[in-house]
Amino acid sequence: MSAELQASRRDATLILTLSNPGAKNALHPDMYAAAVETLSTAERDDSIRAVVLTGADNFFCAGGNLNRLLENRSKEKSVQAESINNLHGWIEAIRDCPKPVIAAVEGAAAGAGFSLALACDMIVAGTSAKFVMAYVKVGLTPDGGGSWFLSRALPRQLATEILIEGKPVGAPRLHELGLVNKVVADGTALDTALNWADELAALSPNAVERIKSLTQDAQNNSLAQHFETEKHHFVESLHHRDAQEGINAFLEKRKPQYK
Structure with a gap:
């Protein structure tokens, strides 16, 4: 073989x-x-x-x-x-x-x-x-x-x-x-x-993807640059459907269901 x-x-x-x-x-x-x-x-x-x-x-x-x-x-x-x-x-x-x-x-x-x-x-x-x-x-x-x-x-x-x-x-x-x-x-x-x-x-695919990106960017970014990168990802994540599901699930005391 x-x-x-x-x-x-x-x-x-x-x-x-x-x-x-x-x-x-x-x-x-x-x-x-x-x-x-x-x-x-x-x-x-x-x-x-x-x-x-x-x-x-x-x-x-x-x-x-x-x-x-x-x-x-x-x-x-x-x-x-x-x-x-x-x-x-x-x-x-x-x-x-x-x-x-x-x-x-x-x-x-x-x-x-x-x-x-x-x-x-x-x-x-x-x-x-x-x-x-x-x-x-x-x-x-x-x-x-x-x-x-x-x-x-x-x-x-x-x-x-x-x-x-x-x-x-x-x-x-x-x-x-x-x-x-x-x-x-x-x-x-x-x-x-x-x-x-x-x-x-079972986690938010959008959040997981962005967090992986952040950890890689952090190796080369200055803190000031990384502040901007984090801000971008946070704002985009907040307006993503996963955030709506995640926040609602937390407030309703249930497990989130991400698509």
Whole structure:
């Protein structure tokens, strides 16, 4: 069987499963375009309220395939550069998707697999799950935005440790550092992520989309700029049908029903 990104649905949640049997779900260029297309479709589908990214066979992703990288050394540099561009397109699609994206990590998230998890809005991990940026172990440097995500999320010293040492970091430690949202019993990360997605699906889609946008804008905005951005989103949200339903439901002491 070849490497593929499998797509399925559970109610309002789109489930994307990394599958590469026998290779610990190592990434392949065929996955990249499929991921971008699937996320683009999800963006336009109002029936999808959340996305969960996971790996088959209780293992998230081993990252890039070293044998394929060795083959690419005999080709023009542009071949590898194009492959990385396509990977980065997938990362951008996760970040740009207006729906919340949750990573459900079992086993390990290594290299670009770690980058994929970091690109998601939230991470659920099994207790024994490991996260590793081992590029340095084979004389390589990170891709997939891994060094950007870690440098933004952690103090420089900790990000440098993870990237330069290339040693596995356990889910509990990343939870303490704020990079992993929930640590759960091994084998339950996907179910936990799906249940969490169900909870998010009951919230205002308009508000969720705008809040995701705000958290991303905050990384680059000055406070003065962000005041303006928040004002815009608040006013637009107030005049959206979701606000009418949400406010009425609160005052009437009932659960809101968002369309």
